[in-house]
Amino acid sequence: MAQQNKVSNFINKYAIFIVLIVMIIALSFLSPAFLTVQNLINVLITESGRGILALGVAFAIISRGIDLSVGSIVSLTSVIAASLVQEPSYSARIFPNLPLLPPIVAVLAGLAAGALVGLTNGALIAYTAIPPFIATLGSMIIARGFALILTNAYPVPMLRPEFKIIGQGSLGPIPYVVIVFVIVAIIAYIILNYTKFGKHVYAIGGNVNAARTSGIKVEKNLLGIYMVSGICASIAGILITARAASGIATLGNNYELDAIAAATIGGTSHTGGIGTVPGIIAGILILGILNNGLLLLGISPYLQQVIKGIIIVGAVVFDMRKNARQK
């Protein structure tokens, strides 16, 4: 009996990783092209942007909120950063008289945009007490609008190579984008587990009243939480833009849903207080490998969506049953 409990506890605890491993094994048998270094690196490249997004959104979800604006922040960052690093020789630049700026300026400007949207989200949620869903729905639409206004909906092409290298270069066999993803994941892990702020995020999500009564400054922490989410989205925006070699005002559309899905599959609970970085990484990899595997197997992209949807809902049903059993 106790033995059986141990096994089922183990399965519950590591279910998400078991699913990931089973998927990898199954796909290795089903498709010879799957388990090759190049293919796996491709999966990582494709998913690193969304992965960073998911890590940021997870802060909001763990605090019992949500951030719908991250996809729009990707778009806004994309056009802002791109507009600052266009080739001077290109005649249709967004800012025709712009001097040659170092690419770091474009990166910082993009990050500032994400931080600002995040700060606005946090302030709305903390000080007007409107639900995070509504606050970030509003800023999602607004940020999307700004991206379109800035570019008139045209792409922002002809980016300078010093900028593009962020998205296209690599250190040995490992692309920079993957390295950035790993670094962001490590930082997120450290914040959530080893800092005061991280502990506060879990406490606020787990029981905001208890957190407040324990002297935690809930409002200030909310500002921080949504800024983290915004900045992560900007980082993702810069990586994706540099890789696509063009700023696009609709680049991040629907990315927020992928990010939320990945965090959710990875065991981040929408009732707050629960979520881990390894879980989120597993979530993003499951979605990525699924995309990749279904593609390799020649399954219709439309059917892929159906399968993805089922997996998201199934993951949450499993999670809730797991939590219900513990009570």
Add this chain to the structure above:
Amino acid sequence: MEEYILEMKDIVRTFPGVRALNGVDFRAKRGVVHALMGENGAGKSTLMKCLVGINPPDSGEIWLKGKKVQIQNPNEALKLGIAMIYQELNPVAERSVMENIWLGREPMLSKLPLFVDHKEMYKKTKELLENLEINIEPKVKVKELSVAKMQMIEIAKAISYNADIVIMDEPTSSLTPNEVEHLFSMIQKLKDRGVAVIYITHKMEEIFNIADEVTVLRDGNHILTKPISEMTIDSLITAMVGRYLTDMFPKMQSQIGDVKLSVRHLEVPGLLHDISFDVRKGEILGVAGLVGAGRTELMETLFGLRRKSSGEIFIDGEKVEIRSPSDAINTGIGFLTEDRRLNGIIPVLSVQMNIILANIKNYSKLKIFLDLKTMQNDCEKYKERLKIRTPSLEALIQNLSGGNQQKVLVARWLLTNPDILILDEPTRGIDVGAKAEIHTIITKLACEGKSIIMVSSEMPEILGMSDRILVMSHGQITAILDRKDANQEIIMRYAAAKTNAAIVA
């Protein structure tokens, strides 16, 4: 016709760690208002929840109109003609009066039974309300009504179910005197219709006004059932309070020192009026009063969770401004909140996280990283000291018993090393063993020189633990008694005292 419309025999109901009803008998007659009385936690509401099927009894029989019944949920109770009007009304505020009354059994169009017949609904509501002389328009949204009118609607709803037993749980707790008047005339009408009214309250003056018979419960036991004419306020109080052994409390006499905390003329509009008191070093100040007397609100104000409009707070003779819980913690105050689930524990987090919650900032190394090692050592220390029974510090707090959860919360506050510790119902809902352990912890803390403010609705706890007892009623202090001058009757009398100043805005 049978003499009793309702007979409950030998009802037993237990909750984890508590025997809430211990073989209680209860009978009600048609056309009689039967008051059900007892202290907080005596089992009044639990007994009625057994009757309407919210908490079906573990054992015992319920006989209705001469037939034995088993009621599993409030819906079945309604169908059998038993309606309960709860202390906290829960209407669908955004919908109209008539929609609320007919919720779940809306009249349908006879030709097109997919659709609601609003005309018929209006007509039936109008009839019902006129019949009861309730002057409310059926189409008004419920949220626009006063609490009193919402209650009228609930009563009308009960009548519309042809209920012949109507239970009212503390119906006057948020009514003005005029509204109480109106409620009583409604009750009179129910009585005239032959309805058995069961009226739960702990307000003395109402009982003698409205009730015909009274049943008193104490600690889940049936104490007496008598016609109200045979009772006096004194005999009722004695029945409710009974005799307790106070020497089961482990209180040790501490060295009482200088004044630590002084509160002067504290005012919170609508809640607290002219609150002044002192607490000394090493002293346990018990705070007694009925539910709704403003005790918790006072504690929340001291702790910066509520804004005072005027008044002053001094610690060690120096004036302090407490605007937030973190201010309170920094001035050396800890606050164990009343509702463990609502404001206390974070269920999905570990025991360790729950212990360090109020003290996280003190573990920051280099201002950024937390010193997990020291954190764990400290938690381990308190786990030993308070005898917290948990498989490990990593276990989720939601898997611990109520008593152990409470000890975790005590540890949380001790870790902040407060000079003043506010404990709001520190032993509510925990088993007897854990209770005694927490009492021991409290008295030891006082002996260490900490000032303790302990709010409790349990008289024996108040009397057994306190050095002095502050009694509140209607947002005001009605008495501050010395341990030696206090007994349950005296406290009860001050707790039920009407205060003259109208503080309800």
